[in-house]
Amino acid sequence: MNFDFSDDQKQLRDQVRKFLAEKCSPKAVRVVLDGKAPYDKELWKGLAEMGFLGVAIPEEFGGAGAGHLELCVIAEEMGRANAPVPFSSTVYLAAEALLIAGSDAQKKKWLPAISSGEAIGTLALFEGKGNPSPKNVKLTAANGVLNGFKRPVADGAIASFAVVAARTGSSGRDGDISLFLVDLKAGGVEVKSLTNLDPTRGQADITFKDCKAEPLGAVGEGWSILTQVLDRAAVLCAFEQVGGSDRALEMGRDYALDRIAFGRQIGSFQAVKHMLADMYVSATLARSNSYYGAWALSTNAAELPEAAAAARISATQAFQHCAKNNIQVHGGMGFTWEFDCHMYYRRANAMALGLGSLTYWEDQLIDRMRKKNAA
């Protein structure tokens, strides 16, 4: 059994961490947080140059052709650094959808552009409130023309293209949904930025009015492709959440060591120690579940749907837990804009909703466990 990352992968992790420590300091994150830039363009360029954007994209499409374990390693570091770039929407959602369902021409057009940092992609799925479900998709596609709206769309305001879920049937079944590729610079697209919990990753409202689009994958296959994309993204996001959990835990630990009250380090009080110990427990369970997800993702195992849901739930809970208690350990200072605690609190709670809520994934997990038990 080898249930750990390889030495090369650990070396890659060190390399990414070093790179991000240099190019993605909290000060750099704050430029985006404070609304002075929509995302960190320099960092995005740097990630492309390092080969990180295309790490799991095959070489024939301009990527590094490494694999998903390597992408998990990078994801964890992106979460740790709270990187203000459209990494998850471009790499976990758009690129994965293209890899699963794209035609050769579509892959040739977009994947090299993703690897080189020229194209930002996203998935346009949600239409207001609600979780991923075919019945929540109202936007229509007829004869390759889209009409309707999507909100929130992660990184929608800076994306060059989107994978759009559209209704192509009305049977009430999953087969009613199809996916389309839309060049967001084309006509019939209106994009509006939305304020959101985590300003370091934008959200947008996109209206499609008689917008021309090309199908991605076969008509009627949309929901089945989406399910795969969401599962794969769930594992990758879990690694970001694990990275964020660890960082929030470290920040809390460091503050508990530095801060003196009642003549002692506050980390010597059991009430504080136990809070931090519980954060460690959450983060460890999340890491272990995510490793299993990474294994399932990298081997395309039949266990992926269950593993992805477990990783998603565990990592969502851990990041929310660590981010909120990090503020608690910091006391009043944790509630200031000046301290970095709220960046992780914002990211943790925004990420908890991005691919569907915690309740949604809990529901998915039980379905998938039942399916396995029945088999």
Add this chain to the structure above:
Amino acid sequence: MGPGSAAHRFALRSVRGTREESSKMNFDDTPQEAAFRETARKWVAANAPKELHAELSKSSLGRIRLANHDIVDVGKAWQKKKAEGGWACLHWPKEYGGRDATPIEKVIWQQEEGVYGKLTQPFQIGEGMCGPTVMAWGSEDAKRRHLPKLAAGEEIWCQLFSEPSAGSDVAGLRTRAEKKGDNWIVNGQKIWTSGAHYSDFGLLIARTDPNVPKHKGLTMFFLDMKSPGVEVRPIKQANGMQEFNEVYFTDVVIPDSQRLGAVGEGWSVSLTTLMNERMSIGSRLATGVPELFDFCSNLMLEDGLAIDDPAVRSKLASWAVKSSGLKYTSYRAISALSKGERPGPENSIGKLVSGMMLQDIATYAMDLQGAAGALTGTDEETVQGQFQQMLLSSPSMRIAGGTDEILRNIIAERVLGLPGDIRVDKDVPYNKIPTKGR
């Protein structure tokens, strides 16, 4: 800097290198491990008491109930057979009754031994704690006399550490040992001693100097549990069962040759014992999740099956990911062992998480049973009372082997590097430490 630049090429080489790597994540044995597993599997298939398989599989919460057998008798028989086949205490040196097996081989053995491993319950304290302590601190004579008999199941050992006034603060213990010629005379009381009533030997820590700070006045011994002056009294527990004992010592004589480590060095010796306690990797702790999943899949509520209820699903999912998280945490530890590394401190979370879960899950399952949940018989509506048993037994899981609070302190101090507690009794002579709260 565009693609093709130096930095770009460096990154690509680094990540591309991993493709040819054979060490990707996998759940396969190495060829040596597979061969070892095959040998173990064949031996278990040929030698295990298969007639007990069904009963052993059903026992939950680590407790074994056999209708027609005494666990000590069948346990001794299985241990003896294992010793003859070379499978007893297999990570011990051969000369002391072991097999010189590697840590990963021990894990593989435990997996293959499966439910029959439950039969070794009477020997676990001896194999896991007392034996390693004798091995580290005992004389060559003591090792040769005692370890092979322990390994072969001929002699059972118990551990005599906790006292009524020294639980989490075990170094505050009161049992005295006074030197008289070549012997020590022991007076005092121990408590929570599992298996004392069927043990042949005990590992005993006692105070030999009350005039120095508490950690410095302790000494470790082992003794024959049949010695005159040793009295074992069973404790009736809150769950109605009797698994633990009180052990009283009245002028018990222990020869100085049965001392382990120097006089006053007992605390260091005890750390060997306690360090070995947490090396229980591979033996999975019960969490209650499979039982709850099963129960909810069959329970009909007013609106349908419990497992179709959104509130039930949410709770179940949250517990399921804790349980899988523990499972994969142990896989990570096994993986580290397999590479010859020492597993990290993340294993300390196992008992902390599973103990609380058992209690919470039991409470929740009974809540779903409604008024009938209060019944403790073997009624059908309460699925043979398994959650009621779990509820009544689970408090001990959160206390024995380190309370939840002590475990959190260990994580905070040893893993996260937070300061130790302020110890007001640290430099105070033992006999000056207050003994009453008010």
